[in-house]
Amino acid sequence: MISFELSTEQKRVELKFRHLAKKKLHPLSLKIDAAEPGPIDPAYLEILADEDLNAFLVPKEYGGRPLDFLTLSLVIEELGYGCAGFASIYGATLHAVSALLIGGSHDQKAAYLPLLLGHRGRPAGCCITEAKGGSHTSSFSTNAHPDGENYIINGTKSPVINAGYAAFYVIWANTNSGRGTGDINAFIVPGDAPGISVGQYHDKLGLRCAPSATVSFHDVMVHKSDMIGFPGSGYPLLMQSLDWGRALFSAICVGVAKAAFDQTAAFAKKRSIRNKPIIKNQGIGFSLADYATDICAARLLVWRACRMMDRNVHYSREASMAKLFAARMAAGITSDGMLIMGQAAHTGPNLLAKFQRDAQVLRILEGTDQIQKMIISSQI
Amino acid sequence: MNAYEKIGKKLQEAREEAGLSQEELAKKIGCTQASLSNYELGKRRLYLADLQRIGLLLGKQVTYFLDESYTPDSFSLDEIQQIIKEQYLHEILLAAKQLKASQRKSVLDYIRWQQDQGANQ
Numbered sequence: 001m002i003s004f005e006l007s008t009e010q011k012r013v014e015l016k017f018r019h020l021a022k023k024k025l026h027p028l029s030l031k032i033d034a035a036e037p038g039p040i041d042p043a044y045l046e047i048l049a050d051e052d053l054n055a056f057l058v059p060k061e062y063g064g065r066p067l068d069f070l071t072l073s074l075v076i077e078e079l080g081y082g083c084a085g086f087a088s089i090y091g092a093t094l095h096a097v098s099a100l101l102i103g104g105s106h107d108q109k110a111a112y113l114p115l116l117l118g119h120r121g122r123p124a125g126c127c128i129t130e131a132k133g134g135s136h137t138s139s140f141s142t143n144a145h146p147d148g149e150n151y152i153i154n155g156t157k158s159p160v161i162n163a164g165y166a167a168f169y170v171i172w173a174n175t176n177s178g179r180g181t182g183d184i185n186a187f188i189v190p191g192d193a194p195g196i197s198v199g200q201y202h203d204k205l206g207l208r209c210a211p212s213a214t215v216s217f218h219d220v221m222v223h224k225s226d227m228i229g230f231p232g233s234g235y236p237l238l239m240q241s242l243d244w245g246r247a248l249f250s251a252i253c254v255g256v257a258k259a260a261f262d263q264t265a266a267f268a269k270k271r272s273i274r275n276k277p278i279i280k281n282q283g284i285g286f287s288l289a290d291y292a293t294d295i296c297a298a299r300l301l302v303w304r305a306c307r308m309m310d311r312n313v314h315y316s317r318e319a320s321m322a323k324l325f326a327a328r329m330a331a332g333i334t335s336d337g338m339l340i341m342g343q344a345a346h347t348g349p350n351l352l353a354k355f356q357r358d359a360q361v362l363r364i365l366e367g368t369d370q371i372q373k374m375i376i377s378s379q380i
Numbered sequence: 381m382n383a384y385e386k387i388g389k390k391l392q393e394a395r396e397e398a399g400l401s402q403e404e405l406a407k408k409i410g411c412t413q414a415s416l417s418n419y420e421l422g423k424r425r426l427y428l429a430d431l432q433r434i435g436l437l438l439g440k441q442v443t444y445f446l447d448e449s450y451t452p453d454s455f456s457l458d459e460i461q462q463i464i465k466e467q468y469l470h471e472i473l474l475a476a477k478q479l480k481a482s483q484r485k486s487v488l489d490y491i492r493w494q495q496d497q498g499a500n501q
Contacts, residue, residue, distance in 0.1 A: 102427075102429075179447045180383075180447075181383045181446060182443060182447035229428060230442065233446065235383060236387075236426065236431060236446070237428055239425055239427075240428060314415075379423050379424055
Protein backbone atom coordinates (compact mmCIF):
# COMPACT_ATOMS: atom_id res chain seq x y z
CA MET A 1 0.00 0.00 0.00
CA ILE A 2 1.43 3.38 -1.00
CA SER A 3 0.93 6.17 1.50
CA PHE A 4 1.40 9.83 0.66
CA GLU A 5 0.91 10.79 4.29
CA LEU A 6 3.94 11.19 6.53
CA SER A 7 3.81 9.69 10.00
CA THR A 8 3.80 11.92 13.08
CA GLU A 9 7.46 11.03 13.68
CA GLN A 10 8.40 11.87 10.09
CA LYS A 11 6.62 15.23 10.35
CA ARG A 12 8.49 15.91 13.58
CA VAL A 13 11.80 15.12 11.90
CA GLU A 14 10.91 17.38 8.98
CA LEU A 15 10.04 20.29 11.27
CA LYS A 16 13.13 19.87 13.42
CA PHE A 17 15.50 19.97 10.47
CA ARG A 18 13.62 22.75 8.67
CA HIS A 19 14.19 24.81 11.82
CA LEU A 20 17.92 23.95 11.74
CA ALA A 21 18.03 24.86 8.05
CA LYS A 22 16.49 28.29 8.50
CA LYS A 23 18.03 29.31 11.80
CA LYS A 24 21.56 27.95 11.49
CA LEU A 25 22.38 26.78 7.97
CA HIS A 26 21.01 29.73 5.98
CA PRO A 27 23.03 32.41 7.77
CA LEU A 28 26.17 30.28 8.07
CA SER A 29 26.06 29.16 4.44
CA LEU A 30 26.14 32.71 3.07
CA LYS A 31 29.30 33.42 5.04
CA ILE A 32 31.04 30.16 4.12
CA ASP A 33 30.00 30.40 0.47
CA ALA A 34 31.64 33.81 0.16
CA ALA A 35 34.91 32.72 1.79
CA GLU A 36 38.04 31.52 0.02
CA PRO A 37 38.17 27.73 -0.55
CA GLY A 38 39.36 25.97 2.57
CA PRO A 39 38.69 23.16 5.00
CA ILE A 40 35.23 22.31 6.31
CA ASP A 41 33.97 25.20 8.42
CA PRO A 42 34.22 24.35 12.15
CA ALA A 43 30.62 25.50 12.64
CA TYR A 44 29.47 22.84 10.18
CA LEU A 45 31.49 20.15 11.93
CA GLU A 46 29.92 21.27 15.19
CA ILE A 47 26.40 20.94 13.79
CA LEU A 48 27.18 17.48 12.41
CA ALA A 49 28.44 16.37 15.82
CA ASP A 50 25.81 18.18 17.94
CA GLU A 51 22.96 16.72 15.94
CA ASP A 52 24.81 13.37 15.69
CA LEU A 53 23.57 13.21 12.12
CA ASN A 54 25.84 10.29 11.21
CA ALA A 55 23.99 8.15 13.75
CA PHE A 56 21.06 8.06 11.29
CA LEU A 57 23.26 6.10 8.88
CA VAL A 58 24.64 3.56 11.34
CA PRO A 59 22.89 0.36 12.49
CA LYS A 60 21.96 0.09 16.16
CA GLU A 61 24.47 -2.69 16.87
CA TYR A 62 27.29 -0.28 16.01
CA GLY A 63 25.93 2.54 18.15
CA GLY A 64 23.71 4.32 15.64
CA ARG A 65 20.07 5.38 15.54
CA PRO A 66 19.23 4.34 11.98
CA LEU A 67 16.37 5.86 10.04
CA ASP A 68 14.51 4.17 7.23
CA PHE A 69 15.45 5.56 3.81
CA LEU A 70 12.24 7.52 3.35
CA THR A 71 12.69 9.34 6.67
CA LEU A 72 16.38 9.82 5.89
CA SER A 73 15.39 11.49 2.61
CA LEU A 74 13.26 13.96 4.62
CA VAL A 75 16.28 14.85 6.77
CA ILE A 76 18.49 15.25 3.70
CA GLU A 77 15.87 17.35 1.91
CA GLU A 78 15.79 19.74 4.85
CA LEU A 79 19.60 19.87 5.05
CA GLY A 80 19.53 20.66 1.32
CA TYR A 81 16.95 23.36 2.05
CA GLY A 82 19.42 24.91 4.45
CA CYS A 83 22.65 24.41 2.50
CA ALA A 84 23.34 21.97 -0.33
CA GLY A 85 27.02 22.06 0.62
CA PHE A 86 26.33 20.95 4.17
CA ALA A 87 24.01 18.25 2.84
CA SER A 88 26.76 17.11 0.46
CA ILE A 89 29.27 16.80 3.30
CA TYR A 90 26.72 14.52 4.92
CA GLY A 91 26.05 12.81 1.59
CA ALA A 92 29.74 11.97 1.11
CA THR A 93 29.75 10.25 4.50
CA LEU A 94 26.59 8.44 3.50
CA HIS A 95 28.30 7.19 0.36
CA ALA A 96 31.24 5.73 2.25
CA VAL A 97 28.91 4.18 4.82
CA SER A 98 26.72 2.68 2.10
CA ALA A 99 29.66 0.67 0.73
CA LEU A 100 30.36 -0.69 4.21
CA LEU A 101 26.72 -1.52 4.86
CA ILE A 102 26.26 -3.22 1.49
CA GLY A 103 29.45 -5.27 1.37
CA GLY A 104 31.41 -4.82 4.60
CA SER A 105 32.07 -7.48 7.22
CA HIS A 106 30.98 -7.22 10.84
CA ASP A 107 34.57 -6.53 11.88
CA GLN A 108 34.93 -3.69 9.37
CA LYS A 109 31.66 -2.09 10.49
CA ALA A 110 32.55 -2.48 14.16
CA ALA A 111 35.98 -0.91 13.59
CA TYR A 112 35.00 2.06 11.43
CA LEU A 113 31.35 3.07 11.92
CA PRO A 114 31.75 4.18 15.58
CA LEU A 115 34.37 6.73 14.40
CA LEU A 116 31.51 8.71 12.85
CA LEU A 117 29.38 8.97 15.97
CA GLY A 118 28.93 11.34 18.89
CA HIS A 119 30.69 14.58 19.74
CA ARG A 120 33.96 13.30 18.35
CA GLY A 121 32.28 11.95 15.26
CA ARG A 122 33.84 12.90 11.93
CA PRO A 123 32.73 12.68 8.32
CA ALA A 124 33.94 9.94 5.96
CA GLY A 125 35.10 10.25 2.37
CA CYS A 126 34.43 8.34 -0.79
CA CYS A 127 37.17 8.14 -3.42
CA ILE A 128 35.64 7.17 -6.75
CA THR A 129 36.19 9.77 -9.46
CA GLU A 130 39.52 10.30 -11.15
CA ALA A 131 40.48 13.34 -13.16
CA LYS A 132 40.90 11.37 -16.39
CA GLY A 133 38.12 8.83 -15.81
CA GLY A 134 35.22 11.22 -15.34
CA SER A 135 31.97 9.32 -15.28
CA HIS A 136 33.51 6.13 -16.64
CA THR A 137 33.30 4.52 -13.25
CA SER A 138 34.79 1.17 -14.21
CA SER A 139 37.99 2.64 -15.62
CA PHE A 140 40.27 3.33 -12.67
CA SER A 141 43.94 4.07 -12.98
CA THR A 142 44.36 3.94 -9.19
CA ASN A 143 46.11 0.66 -8.61
CA ALA A 144 45.92 -1.81 -5.73
CA HIS A 145 48.87 -4.17 -6.00
CA PRO A 146 48.77 -7.36 -3.91
CA ASP A 147 51.82 -7.73 -1.67
CA GLY A 148 51.63 -10.76 0.61
CA GLU A 149 48.93 -10.11 3.20
CA ASN A 150 48.58 -6.51 2.04
CA TYR A 151 47.64 -4.36 -0.90
CA ILE A 152 49.68 -1.32 -1.90
CA ILE A 153 47.52 1.50 -3.26
CA ASN A 154 48.83 4.15 -5.64
CA GLY A 155 46.80 6.75 -7.48
CA THR A 156 44.91 10.01 -7.33
CA LYS A 157 41.21 10.65 -6.76
CA SER A 158 39.51 13.94 -7.50
CA PRO A 159 37.29 15.51 -6.42
CA VAL A 160 36.89 14.09 -2.94
CA ILE A 161 34.41 15.81 -0.62
CA ASN A 162 35.54 15.78 3.04
CA ALA A 163 39.16 15.42 1.90
CA GLY A 164 41.47 15.92 4.86
CA TYR A 165 38.67 15.51 7.40
CA ALA A 166 37.54 11.96 6.78
CA ALA A 167 37.81 9.48 9.62
CA PHE A 168 38.22 6.94 6.82
CA TYR A 169 38.03 6.79 3.06
CA VAL A 170 36.44 4.13 0.92
CA ILE A 171 38.52 3.92 -2.23
CA TRP A 172 37.90 2.01 -5.44
CA ALA A 173 41.01 0.71 -7.16
CA ASN A 174 42.07 -1.61 -9.95
CA THR A 175 44.10 -4.76 -9.33
CA ASN A 176 44.99 -4.86 -13.07
CA SER A 177 45.15 -8.61 -13.58
CA GLY A 178 43.23 -8.72 -16.85
CA ARG A 179 39.83 -9.56 -15.36
CA GLY A 180 38.13 -6.36 -16.56
CA THR A 181 35.47 -5.18 -14.12
CA GLY A 182 36.44 -8.23 -12.01
CA ASP A 183 39.61 -6.31 -11.15
CA ILE A 184 37.77 -3.49 -9.39
CA ASN A 185 37.91 -3.63 -5.62
CA ALA A 186 36.96 -1.36 -2.76
CA PHE A 187 39.13 -0.81 0.31
CA ILE A 188 38.75 1.02 3.61
CA VAL A 189 41.68 3.30 4.36
CA PRO A 190 42.02 5.21 7.66
CA GLY A 191 42.03 8.96 7.04
CA ASP A 192 45.48 9.34 8.59
CA ALA A 193 47.10 6.36 6.85
CA PRO A 194 50.75 7.02 5.85
CA GLY A 195 51.03 7.92 2.17
CA ILE A 196 47.77 9.89 1.89
CA SER A 197 48.10 13.54 0.91
CA VAL A 198 45.45 16.17 0.26
CA GLY A 199 45.88 18.86 -2.39
CA GLN A 200 44.58 22.43 -2.54
CA TYR A 201 40.87 22.87 -1.91
CA HIS A 202 39.02 23.47 -5.15
CA ASP A 203 37.63 26.88 -6.05
CA LYS A 204 34.16 25.90 -7.27
CA LEU A 205 31.13 27.50 -8.89
CA GLY A 206 28.73 25.85 -6.46
CA LEU A 207 28.70 23.63 -3.38
CA ARG A 208 31.45 25.87 -2.07
CA CYS A 209 30.41 24.97 1.47
CA ALA A 210 31.38 21.32 0.82
CA PRO A 211 35.15 21.55 0.44
CA SER A 212 36.62 19.12 -2.06
CA ALA A 213 40.20 18.42 -3.04
CA THR A 214 42.42 15.92 -4.78
CA VAL A 215 43.49 13.02 -2.57
CA SER A 216 46.68 11.21 -3.54
CA PHE A 217 47.62 7.72 -2.40
CA HIS A 218 51.32 6.99 -2.52
CA ASP A 219 52.29 3.44 -1.53
CA VAL A 220 49.41 3.33 0.95
CA MET A 221 49.43 -0.10 2.56
CA VAL A 222 46.19 -1.76 3.60
CA HIS A 223 45.69 -5.26 4.92
CA LYS A 224 43.71 -7.63 2.73
CA SER A 225 41.06 -7.67 5.47
CA ASP A 226 40.44 -4.01 4.59
CA MET A 227 38.99 -5.01 1.23
CA ILE A 228 35.21 -4.55 1.24
CA GLY A 229 33.46 -7.69 0.02
CA PHE A 230 35.60 -10.25 -1.76
CA PRO A 231 38.16 -9.97 -4.58
CA GLY A 232 36.41 -8.77 -7.71
CA SER A 233 33.26 -7.53 -6.01
CA GLY A 234 34.06 -3.81 -6.30
CA TYR A 235 32.08 -3.13 -9.45
CA PRO A 236 28.61 -4.28 -8.34
CA LEU A 237 29.35 -2.76 -4.93
CA LEU A 238 30.10 0.59 -6.57
CA MET A 239 27.02 0.47 -8.77
CA GLN A 240 24.75 -0.30 -5.82
CA SER A 241 26.39 2.37 -3.71
CA LEU A 242 25.92 4.91 -6.49
CA ASP A 243 22.25 3.94 -6.85
CA TRP A 244 21.85 4.46 -3.12
CA GLY A 245 23.55 7.84 -3.34
CA ARG A 246 21.51 8.99 -6.33
CA ALA A 247 18.22 8.39 -4.57
CA LEU A 248 19.32 10.36 -1.52
CA PHE A 249 21.20 13.15 -3.32
CA SER A 250 17.96 13.74 -5.24
CA ALA A 251 16.49 14.79 -1.90
CA ILE A 252 19.13 17.56 -1.70
CA CYS A 253 17.92 18.81 -5.10
CA VAL A 254 14.34 18.87 -3.84
CA GLY A 255 15.45 20.82 -0.77
CA VAL A 256 17.34 23.40 -2.85
CA ALA A 257 14.39 23.80 -5.23
CA LYS A 258 11.98 24.22 -2.31
CA ALA A 259 14.19 26.82 -0.65
CA ALA A 260 14.49 28.74 -3.92
CA PHE A 261 10.75 28.48 -4.46
CA ASP A 262 9.94 29.77 -0.98
CA GLN A 263 12.23 32.75 -1.44
CA THR A 264 10.90 33.52 -4.92
CA ALA A 265 7.24 33.12 -3.91
CA ALA A 266 7.72 35.36 -0.85
CA PHE A 267 9.28 37.99 -3.09
CA ALA A 268 6.49 37.71 -5.68
CA LYS A 269 3.85 38.26 -2.97
CA LYS A 270 5.65 41.24 -1.49
CA ARG A 271 6.88 43.03 -4.61
CA SER A 272 4.16 45.22 -6.09
CA ILE A 273 3.91 46.98 -9.40
CA ARG A 274 1.06 49.45 -9.78
CA ASN A 275 -0.27 48.46 -6.36
CA LYS A 276 -0.53 44.80 -7.37
CA PRO A 277 1.78 42.02 -6.11
CA ILE A 278 3.59 40.53 -9.08
CA ILE A 279 2.32 37.03 -8.18
CA LYS A 280 -1.07 38.25 -9.47
CA ASN A 281 0.47 38.53 -12.93
CA GLN A 282 -0.12 35.24 -14.67
CA GLY A 283 3.37 35.28 -16.13
CA ILE A 284 4.69 34.99 -12.55
CA GLY A 285 1.82 33.19 -10.81
CA PHE A 286 1.55 30.41 -13.39
CA SER A 287 5.31 29.88 -13.32
CA LEU A 288 5.17 29.48 -9.54
CA ALA A 289 2.30 27.01 -10.00
CA ASP A 290 4.53 24.99 -12.33
CA TYR A 291 7.41 25.07 -9.84
CA ALA A 292 5.20 23.94 -6.95
CA THR A 293 3.93 21.05 -9.08
CA ASP A 294 7.43 20.04 -10.18
CA ILE A 295 8.75 20.08 -6.61
CA CYS A 296 5.90 17.85 -5.53
CA ALA A 297 6.55 15.45 -8.44
CA ALA A 298 10.28 15.32 -7.70
CA ARG A 299 9.64 14.62 -4.03
CA LEU A 300 7.34 11.73 -4.94
CA LEU A 301 10.04 10.27 -7.22
CA VAL A 302 12.52 10.47 -4.33
CA TRP A 303 10.03 8.88 -1.97
CA ARG A 304 9.34 6.08 -4.44
CA ALA A 305 13.05 5.27 -4.84
CA CYS A 306 13.55 5.39 -1.06
CA ARG A 307 10.50 3.26 -0.42
CA MET A 308 11.93 0.66 -2.83
CA MET A 309 15.25 0.78 -0.97
CA ASP A 310 13.36 0.25 2.29
CA ARG A 311 11.60 -2.75 0.76
CA ASN A 312 14.94 -4.06 -0.53
CA VAL A 313 13.75 -4.29 -4.13
CA HIS A 314 15.70 -3.01 -7.10
CA TYR A 315 15.82 0.74 -7.25
CA SER A 316 18.50 1.49 -9.81
CA ARG A 317 16.21 2.89 -12.52
CA GLU A 318 14.00 4.66 -10.01
CA ALA A 319 17.00 6.28 -8.28
CA SER A 320 18.23 7.61 -11.62
CA MET A 321 14.76 8.86 -12.53
CA ALA A 322 14.59 10.76 -9.24
CA LYS A 323 18.08 12.22 -9.75
CA LEU A 324 17.44 13.21 -13.37
CA PHE A 325 14.14 14.91 -12.64
CA ALA A 326 15.06 16.52 -9.31
CA ALA A 327 18.43 17.92 -10.42
CA ARG A 328 17.01 19.33 -13.66
CA MET A 329 14.11 20.82 -11.76
CA ALA A 330 16.34 22.42 -9.12
CA ALA A 331 18.53 23.98 -11.81
CA GLY A 332 15.43 25.30 -13.60
CA ILE A 333 13.62 26.71 -10.57
CA THR A 334 16.68 28.41 -9.09
CA SER A 335 17.52 29.91 -12.47
CA ASP A 336 13.96 31.11 -13.15
CA GLY A 337 13.80 32.48 -9.61
CA MET A 338 16.71 34.76 -10.48
CA LEU A 339 14.64 36.17 -13.36
CA ILE A 340 11.60 36.74 -11.16
CA MET A 341 13.59 38.44 -8.41
CA GLY A 342 15.67 40.37 -10.90
CA GLN A 343 18.02 42.89 -9.38
CA ALA A 344 17.17 41.74 -5.83
CA ALA A 345 18.77 38.36 -6.51
CA HIS A 346 21.84 39.69 -8.27
CA THR A 347 23.13 42.19 -5.78
CA GLY A 348 24.72 41.60 -2.41
CA PRO A 349 24.89 38.30 -0.54
CA ASN A 350 21.82 36.42 -1.61
CA LEU A 351 20.72 32.87 -0.90
CA LEU A 352 18.97 32.48 -4.25
CA ALA A 353 22.17 33.16 -6.18
CA LYS A 354 23.89 30.51 -4.05
CA PHE A 355 21.03 28.06 -4.61
CA GLN A 356 21.41 28.57 -8.35
CA ARG A 357 25.14 27.86 -8.34
CA ASP A 358 24.67 24.86 -6.02
CA ALA A 359 21.94 23.46 -8.27
CA GLN A 360 24.21 23.59 -11.30
CA VAL A 361 26.81 21.47 -9.51
CA LEU A 362 24.18 19.08 -8.15
CA ARG A 363 23.24 18.42 -11.76
CA ILE A 364 26.74 16.97 -12.24
CA LEU A 365 27.26 15.28 -8.87
CA GLU A 366 26.27 11.59 -8.76
CA GLY A 367 26.21 11.57 -12.56
CA THR A 368 25.06 14.14 -15.07
CA ASP A 369 21.63 14.10 -16.70
CA GLN A 370 23.14 12.11 -19.56
CA ILE A 371 24.48 9.43 -17.21
CA GLN A 372 21.05 9.08 -15.59
CA LYS A 373 19.48 8.73 -19.05
CA MET A 374 22.01 6.04 -19.96
CA ILE A 375 21.10 4.09 -16.84
CA ILE A 376 17.36 4.50 -17.36
CA SER A 377 17.45 3.69 -21.07
CA SER A 378 19.60 0.60 -20.50
CA GLN A 379 16.86 -0.74 -18.25
CA ILE A 380 13.96 -0.13 -20.63
CA MET B 381 28.32 -5.11 -24.33
CA ASN B 382 28.24 -3.36 -20.95
CA ALA B 383 29.28 -4.94 -17.65
CA TYR B 384 25.74 -5.92 -16.67
CA GLU B 385 25.10 -7.49 -20.08
CA LYS B 386 28.25 -9.58 -19.58
CA ILE B 387 27.15 -10.59 -16.09
CA GLY B 388 23.68 -11.41 -17.45
CA LYS B 389 25.15 -13.59 -20.20
CA LYS B 390 27.14 -15.57 -17.64
CA LEU B 391 24.04 -15.95 -15.52
CA GLN B 392 22.20 -17.36 -18.51
CA GLU B 393 25.06 -19.78 -19.23
CA ALA B 394 25.19 -20.92 -15.61
CA ARG B 395 21.41 -21.40 -15.51
CA GLU B 396 21.41 -23.42 -18.72
CA GLU B 397 24.38 -25.46 -17.51
CA ALA B 398 22.36 -26.30 -14.42
CA GLY B 399 19.49 -27.35 -16.70
CA LEU B 400 17.07 -24.85 -15.24
CA SER B 401 14.48 -22.84 -17.13
CA GLN B 402 14.06 -19.15 -16.35
CA GLU B 403 10.81 -19.98 -14.55
CA GLU B 404 12.51 -22.61 -12.38
CA LEU B 405 15.44 -20.41 -11.37
CA ALA B 406 13.21 -17.39 -10.83
CA LYS B 407 11.10 -19.45 -8.43
CA LYS B 408 14.21 -20.55 -6.52
CA ILE B 409 15.57 -17.03 -6.12
CA GLY B 410 12.18 -15.52 -5.39
CA CYS B 411 11.70 -13.21 -8.34
CA THR B 412 9.48 -13.24 -11.41
CA GLN B 413 10.54 -14.83 -14.69
CA ALA B 414 10.38 -11.35 -16.25
CA SER B 415 12.86 -10.02 -13.66
CA LEU B 416 15.25 -12.90 -14.28
CA SER B 417 14.98 -12.30 -18.01
CA ASN B 418 15.92 -8.66 -17.43
CA TYR B 419 18.91 -9.73 -15.33
CA GLU B 420 20.07 -12.03 -18.12
CA LEU B 421 19.66 -9.32 -20.72
CA GLY B 422 21.55 -6.84 -18.53
CA LYS B 423 18.49 -4.61 -18.33
CA ARG B 424 18.37 -4.82 -14.58
CA ARG B 425 21.34 -4.47 -12.25
CA LEU B 426 22.19 -7.50 -10.19
CA TYR B 427 23.27 -6.37 -6.77
CA LEU B 428 26.00 -8.09 -4.78
CA ALA B 429 23.61 -9.98 -2.49
CA ASP B 430 21.67 -11.27 -5.53
CA LEU B 431 24.85 -12.54 -7.16
CA GLN B 432 25.84 -14.34 -3.97
CA ARG B 433 22.41 -15.97 -3.66
CA ILE B 434 22.29 -16.99 -7.33
CA GLY B 435 25.88 -18.23 -7.22
CA LEU B 436 25.01 -20.46 -4.28
CA LEU B 437 21.96 -21.86 -6.09
CA LEU B 438 23.85 -22.53 -9.32
CA GLY B 439 27.01 -23.82 -7.67
CA LYS B 440 29.12 -20.93 -8.93
CA GLN B 441 31.47 -18.64 -7.11
CA VAL B 442 30.50 -14.99 -7.45
CA THR B 443 33.79 -14.33 -9.24
CA TYR B 444 32.45 -16.49 -12.09
CA PHE B 445 29.97 -13.72 -12.90
CA LEU B 446 32.37 -10.82 -12.38
CA ASP B 447 35.65 -12.06 -13.80
CA GLU B 448 35.71 -11.25 -17.51
CA SER B 449 38.58 -13.67 -18.16
CA TYR B 450 36.95 -16.56 -16.32
CA THR B 451 37.05 -20.05 -17.78
CA PRO B 452 35.46 -22.88 -15.80
CA ASP B 453 38.70 -24.43 -14.58
CA SER B 454 40.86 -21.40 -15.17
CA PHE B 455 42.87 -23.02 -17.96
CA SER B 456 44.99 -20.77 -20.11
CA LEU B 457 44.34 -20.71 -23.86
CA ASP B 458 47.55 -22.67 -24.43
CA GLU B 459 46.44 -25.35 -21.99
CA ILE B 460 43.05 -25.60 -23.69
CA GLN B 461 44.75 -25.99 -27.07
CA GLN B 462 46.84 -28.84 -25.64
CA ILE B 463 43.83 -30.55 -24.06
CA ILE B 464 41.76 -30.66 -27.26
CA LYS B 465 44.60 -32.45 -29.04
CA GLU B 466 43.88 -35.51 -26.91
CA GLN B 467 42.03 -38.45 -28.45
CA TYR B 468 38.35 -37.74 -29.34
CA LEU B 469 38.24 -34.48 -27.40
CA HIS B 470 38.35 -32.31 -30.49
CA GLU B 471 35.52 -34.31 -32.11
CA ILE B 472 33.47 -34.23 -28.90
CA LEU B 473 33.86 -30.47 -28.71
CA LEU B 474 32.86 -29.94 -32.33
CA ALA B 475 29.88 -32.28 -32.02
CA ALA B 476 28.77 -30.63 -28.77
CA LYS B 477 28.95 -27.24 -30.41
CA GLN B 478 26.07 -28.29 -32.72
CA LEU B 479 23.83 -29.16 -29.76
CA LYS B 480 21.38 -27.01 -27.85
CA ALA B 481 22.43 -26.00 -24.32
CA SER B 482 20.07 -28.54 -22.73
CA GLN B 483 21.53 -31.32 -24.92
CA ARG B 484 25.07 -30.26 -23.96
CA LYS B 485 24.00 -30.53 -20.35
CA SER B 486 22.89 -34.15 -21.00
CA VAL B 487 26.28 -34.91 -22.56
CA LEU B 488 28.01 -33.36 -19.54
CA ASP B 489 25.82 -35.45 -17.21
CA TYR B 490 26.78 -38.59 -19.15
CA ILE B 491 30.48 -37.71 -18.91
CA ARG B 492 30.14 -37.20 -15.16
CA TRP B 493 28.30 -40.53 -14.88
CA GLN B 494 31.17 -42.17 -16.75
CA GLN B 495 33.63 -40.51 -14.35
CA ASP B 496 31.63 -41.85 -11.39
CA GLN B 497 31.62 -45.34 -12.95
CA GLY B 498 35.38 -45.12 -13.40
CA ALA B 499 35.84 -44.05 -9.81
CA ASN B 500 33.71 -46.93 -8.53
CA GLN B 501 35.51 -49.61 -10.55
